[in-house]
Amino acid sequence: MNTNEFKAARIRKGYTQEKLSKLLGVTKSSLSRKENGLTPFNCIEVSILKEILKLTPEEIDNIFFNEKVVFKTTKNNTG
Incomplete structure (x- = not known):
């Protein structure tokens, strides 16, 4: 979460x-x-905050889902 x-x-x-x-x-x-990142917001809270703070989809992504996920591919050696 992007607390700032x-x-x-x-x-x-x-x-x-x-x-x-x-x-x-x-x-x-x-x-x-929650604001300081010590405990997470649940999905219902994020939905309520979206309405109260009038957050755009981009703001929601930036605030609540800002961690990048990296997938490492491996070769499948099954023959």
Whole structure:
């Protein structure tokens, strides 16, 4: 998770942690842990945040799915 981008989006939209946590249905400390990358947001929370913060698909990818996955191919030596 890109914690800096999430914090920036929250602040840009004018939400405090306290206000956003109430809208999300979690405690302020839970949101703080999630915002700092200590615990992950679940799919339902990401969907709710998308609506509250009016996040674009690109912003969602950048904030929540920013890790790159690399696949290494190997030769199949089955004959």
